[in-house]
Amino acid sequence: xxxxxxxxxxxxxxxxxxxxxxxxxxxxxxxxxxxxxxxxxxxxxxxxxxxxxxxxxxxxxxxxxxxxxxxxxxxxxxxxxxxxxxxxxxxxxxxxxxxxxxxxxxxxxxxxxxxxxxxxxxxxxxxxxxxxxxxxxxxxxxxxx
Amino acid sequence: xxxxxxxxxxxxxxxxxxxxxxxxxxxxxxxxxxxxxxxxxxxxxxxxxxxxxxxxxxxxxxxxxxxxxxxxxxxxxxxxxxxxxxxxxxxxxxxxxxxxxxxxxxxxxxxxxxxxxxxxxxxxxxxxxxxxxxxxxx
Numbered sequence: 001x002x003x004x005x006x007x008x009x010x011x012x013x014x015x016x017x018x019x020x021x022x023x024x025x026x027x028x029x030x031x032x033x034x035x036x037x038x039x040x041x042x043x044x045x046x047x048x049x050x051x052x053x054x055x056x057x058x059x060x061x062x063x064x065x066x067x068x069x070x071x072x073x074x075x076x077x078x079x080x081x082x083x084x085x086x087x088x089x090x091x092x093x094x095x096x097x098x099x100x101x102x103x104x105x106x107x108x109x110x111x112x113x114x115x116x117x118x119x120x121x122x123x124x125x126x127x128x129x130x131x132x133x134x135x136x137x138x139x140x141x142x143x144x145x
Numbered sequence: 146x147x148x149x150x151x152x153x154x155x156x157x158x159x160x161x162x163x164x165x166x167x168x169x170x171x172x173x174x175x176x177x178x179x180x181x182x183x184x185x186x187x188x189x190x191x192x193x194x195x196x197x198x199x200x201x202x203x204x205x206x207x208x209x210x211x212x213x214x215x216x217x218x219x220x221x222x223x224x225x226x227x228x229x230x231x232x233x234x235x236x237x238x239x240x241x242x243x244x245x246x247x248x249x250x251x252x253x254x255x256x257x258x259x260x261x262x263x264x265x266x267x268x269x270x271x272x273x274x275x276x277x278x279x280x281x282x283x
Contacts, residue, residue, distance in 0.1 A: 001146060003281045057202040105281040109274055112180070114257075131273045132255055138280035139148065139248035 001138055007104055008097035010137040011118045011127035017042045018051065020085035025076065027084050028056050038115040038128065041088045045124035047117050049088025059087060094119050097126050101137065104129055146280055148245030152238060155279045156261050156269035162187045165194070165228035172201060172227060183258035185267055186231045192260050192267040194231030204230045237262045240269065244279060247271055 016034050018027045018041045031039055031053050041049040059082075060075055095104055095118045107116060108131050118127040161175060162185050175184060176198050186194035237260045238247055247259060251273050261269040 001280070054199060054202055057199075057205075102281050105277045108277060110180075131257070131277055132252065134277055134281070135248055135251055135273060138146070138277070139245065139252065 003102045003105075003138075004100040005137070006098050007095050007101060007118055007129050008127065010101060010133050011097075011129040012133060013127040015040065015125070015128060017125075018084045019043075020048055020083065020088075022084045023080050024056070024059075024082040024084065024087065025079040027051055028079065031056065037130075040117055040125055040128065041084045042125055047092065047094070047119065047125040048085065049090045050092060050115070050117065051084060051088050052114075055087060055089070092117060095129065096121070101134055105134060108134070148248065149243050151241050152244055152247050152261055152271045153240035153269070155244060155275045156240065156271040157275065158269045160185060160267070160270055162267070163196075163227050164188065165226065165231075167227040168223070169205075169225045169227075169230070170223070172196060172230075176201060183270065183272075185260050185270060186227045187267050190266045192235070192237065192262050192265075194227070194233050195235040195258070195260060196227060196231045197258070200230065200232065235260060238271065239263055244276065248276055251276065 016030055016036060016039060018030060018039050020041055020043060022041075027039060031037070031051075037054075038050055038052045040047050041051060060079075093107065093113065093116060095107075095116050097118050097120050099118075104116060107113065115128050115130045117125055118129055120126045161179065161181070163172065163175070165186055165188055167186075172184065176182075182198040184196050185192055186196060236250065236254065236256065238250065240261050240263050250256065250259060257273045259271050260267055261271055
């Protein structure tokens with residue numbers, strides 16, 4: 001195992017993404033049906049932001065608190081009007097595809113993120129990396145590169 | 146890297162724990178004050194459950210959608226405690242189990258924290274971060 005392996009060799013590159021003008025209902029469906037915790041919001045290959053399942057739960061909670069009746073239905077209506085670009089986290093920490101696994105580990109240890117977007121030299125989104133990807137690489141005997 | 150070393154070597158031993166009757170408000174504060182994402186629930190020293198930040202957020206939402214209204218929600222929170230929202234009988238590991246076994250459990254279950262229990266007593270917690278630190282250390 002090489003802790004200085006470049007993240008492009010261990011990241012997930014087959015990504016589910018959201019459009020900035022996609023409604024939140026659809027984003028939520030993508031997160032749930034694909035069993036993912038984070039979804040990058042992209043314009044072509046450029047990453048504009050990230051939405052996590054936690055963000056969605058927090059939003060649902062805040063809206064619901066102000067609805068006295070028919071809370072679920074109200075949430076659904078609100079979620080069909082809010083766009084991904086309106087709630088995504090825009091301040092992103094990105095990794096370059098040539099950064100090492102060890103840099104990714106240091107970032108995750110801060111415990112502020114659970115997924116990091118990976119971009120190439122042209123700042124195009126090429127993958128995402130999570131602590132589980134790093135564990136798989138470190139603890140699997142052989143991982144085909 | 147030696148995956149046969151015991152998790153005792155890398156686990157966190159100083160833990161913030163709560164009791165089954167700890168209030169939801171207190172749990173909320175703990176997640177706000179600390180960067181950790183999991184709190185073990187103990188009855189004396191026996192592990193009875195675990196609460197993750199994600200579970201807590203989901204449940205907060207569920208209560209809100211079920212009951213609606215700020216006042217009712219606040220009343221609900223006052224009456225609820227850790228035992229009402231914790232995951233019971235969480236997956237656990239023993240301190241003599243290997244680091245490799247912990248890694249396998251994390252990979253298969255996409256979990257991020259495992260309580261370490263010896264003879265029914267909570268002695269530590271091992272997280273995916275502990276394993277990453279060990280695997281990628283200098």
